[in-house]
Amino acid sequence: MTDFSYRWRDPVTEDELSALVRSHGGEPVPGWWNGIRRHSLGWVTARDRDGLLVGFVNVAWDGGDHAFLLDTKTRGTHQRRGIATAVVRLAVTHARAAGCEWLHVDFVPELRPFYFDACGFRPTEAGLIRLTGQGS
Template identity: 65%
Template sequence: MDLRFDYRAGCTDDELAALTASHGGRAERGWWDRVRPHSLGWVTARTPGGDLVGFANIAWDGADHAFLLDPKVRPDHQRRGVATELVRRATDAARRAGCEWLHVDFEDHLAGFYFDACGFAPTNAGLIRL
């Protein structure tokens, strides 16, 4: 895997919109510019040419709890360990920041990835659809 992974490196709203659209997600312009100030940090994966192919955001409560949000990998780079490395680095960053917990929500079909590949444990949680 010839990619560069960085923590809190520059990343533009346009790059994230393109990455989101690449796998069929709903890309909302301005999203990253609104979210970035509230993030503990983020991890990016880039090709040697500088193209953004992976991203994971880490939100937090300012103390013990961090939240893994919006992990995404461009389809032509999936199933190569990119997402696992993004999550590993996000986990390390949250730990270094002094967080005690890293939370993640996901759809059922992603359980194997989060539990097996990334080391998350199942837990009870609550959710209200707004």
């Protein structure tokens, strides 16, 4: 992890985030970052020594007690090096410093060990309504 720098609210471009998403097989949505940035409490970036974006997490919030961890990403070639854990930990620190009481995260089942074991989240009961597509 010492080969990487981690920053809160580091300037990041749409192109950098799109490249990060593509690096692990994802399909970026044009305009995504420019559209949601204003709803964020902040975000954490991880960059290598050359300034390449290798990790990211966004922290959305309700303007009060609740923050929401979204879009945790690590460049495909840089996974399994502790980058995602480090960006989440820095996000937790800044959400706490902003006065948030709760930090929420949703994830697919295969990420349970990452969020629960590596990052310290705890299981909780929650509800969900699908608003689009099948089963809405």
